[in-house]
Amino acid sequence: MKTIQINGLDRPVTTLIQGSDYFKPSVYEKVCQVLDRYVAIGGNTIDTAHIYCGGESEVAIGMWLKERNNREDIVILTKGAHHDQNGPRVNPEAIRQDLFESLERLGTDYIDLYALHRDDPNIPVSEIIDALNEHIKAGRVKAIGGSNWTTERIQAANEYAASNGLVGFSFNSPNLSLAKANEPFWKGCVSADSSDMEWHEETQLPILSWSSQARGFFTGRFTRQDRSNEDLVRVFYSDANWDRLSRAEKLADKKGVTAIQIALAYVLNQPFPTCALIGAQNEHELVSCFEGSKIELSHEELDWLENGEK
Incomplete structure (x- = not known):
């Protein structure tokens, strides 16, 4: 499986990252099946979060x-400091609490990739970077990033880190997909737009994209008339996205693959390092993602998929 390198890690990260937002001890047999299959095809990175389930x-x-006694072979991406019923929790105390709880649950003494699940623009980036660097110095975290942070806030955080001899964010985890979001899927979520992608191309900061395949929009199961999935309708139903689906289907036919594999390839062929968080739950879905990750798209094909004929 293809990999990228993320500053702070001594091992590469596979471009397909297995999601776990449905993992529970009560379905442990399924968890094992999913993770064992994922590792068997060469995957090494698992995405989770303090709030999942x-x-x-x-x-x-x-x-x-x-x-499996394989902690040293696996890259763990987990997230903390998500808001609660009282509002934002992006502060040193909440970061520390969530991180220590995550370490205990995972049965490990370090997290490879630690992301702040949300941002709070009212908190100075200096306070956040200072807190995260304490955990890096203590060996509890290897690399830090933002999930659902704007590139402006990441830039500010990294400028502060650089000017103070500290470690900045070495990855970003927004939504990036061929289908462009009409509005946030959940409150406080961030989807990468054209200016964000230009910034990532300039900085070469990796994106680890969630909902990289637009939650099934490209599977062919949905039509303009089918409005049964309210969240999908709200976030991804638009004339522009239906046009992108049509172009993905045309390119898929040309290459002998599927539209959803083309959508995955769109994310993984950007001019900056990218990974795709996937929600594969069975062999068919995993193989589809694996084959999709091998597809190479040219700059012209990427542009045509997104924008059509000019």
Whole structure:
């Protein structure tokens, strides 16, 4: 499987990252099947978060890591400091609390990739970077990033880090997909737009994209008339996205693949390092993603998929 390098890690990260937002100890057999298959095709990175399934996702992953005795072979991406019912929690105390709980659940003494799940623009980036660097210095975290942070805030954080001899963000994890979001899927979520992509091309900061395949929009299961999935309708139904789906289908026919594989390839062929978080739950979905990750698209094909004929 193809890989990218992320500053702070001593091992590469595979471009397909296995998602775990449905993992629980109560479905541990399925968790094992999914992760064992993923590793068998060359994957090495698992995405989770402090809030997934009330923490059960991290617990299930920790069980698998212990049983397989493979912690040193696996890159763990987890996220913390998500807001709660009282509002934002992006502060040193919440970061510390969530991180320590994640470490305990996962049964490990370090996190490879630690991302702040949300941002709070009211908190100075200096305070956040200072707090995260304490955990890096202590060996609890190897690399830090933002999930659902704007590139402006990431730039400010990294400028502060650079000017103070500290470690800045070495990855970003927004939504990036061929289907462009009409509005955030969840409150506070960020989708990469054209200016963000230009910034990433300039800085070469990696994107680890969630909902990289637009939550099934490119599977062919949905039509303009089918409005049964309210979230998909709200976020991804637009004339421009239906046109992108049509172009993806045409290119897929030309290359002998599927439209959803083309959508995945769109994310993985950007002019900067990218990974795609995938939600494969069975062999068919995993193989589809694996084959899609091998597709190479030219700059002209990427532009045509996104914008059509000029």
